[in-house]
Amino acid sequence: EKYAIELKHPLNGQHPEQMYSFVKDIKFMEELKDRGFNKTATVTLVSDRPFYEGRNNEGIYKYFREEYAVYGQIFKPTGPLKGKDFISLKG
Template sequence: MNLKGDISTFFRFLEVGVFETENEFSLQHELGIFLRTMIESPYKLQFGRSVNFFYPNEKGQKSEIDIVIYNPATEERYGIELNFPNKGQHVEQMFHLIKDIKFMEEVKKLGFTKTYAVTYVEDALYYRGSKTDGIYAYFRSNKPIQGVIQKHGGKKEESLQIENTYKVRWNSLGNGGKYYIVET
């Protein structure tokens, strides 16, 4: 299964107007419907599937995966966490994007075959701006996401421990949007 390639294909279709998205909900469903046409039996695709469906005793920072593709006859499982931030609050939203990478790391560690954190933006301040330090560095200056990530400001101070190293590589679309796929 070339799920990363299928996700990239979806964004190429989004770029030329085959799909329209206004928010994260529509992005999740358009991508899920598209991916459902790409997978074959016996694979299943489900939205908002609980981690506890696969691992009944696990408790993590989050409990539902946006899109899950799995083979019920085997241990083959794929998780996708999607984001379409579009309402400012850049520091909060950027930290949330890192939280999703952490969540996908946790799901992968439990035994998923592959997991992906996918983000689509139409707001250039996620990938370009005068600030390139702190949390901005991970999205604007290609600083690797790794180790302890701190969030300063906003409602409360928080930190996350990222086990592996990830880089956000923005892919430009002709419609003015950009997306990235981080495989954990």
């Protein structure tokens, strides 16, 4: 049997971009599962409240502040590819 765990502890702010990075990690775990891993997990430890609490609960924030589940098409939240580049998750 094969298992994979992704561990992350962001320390440098950039909350929306870090959230998008979490989504990339989840996508990577989905791909490993498709390639024969029995179980996969992504574990993220955050110490900054803006990751899970704030006034803006739209876009990428809704997955981490309201729904607590990440699924579907997640669009890049900042930069020149904002709203154009996305990652599709099975969820």
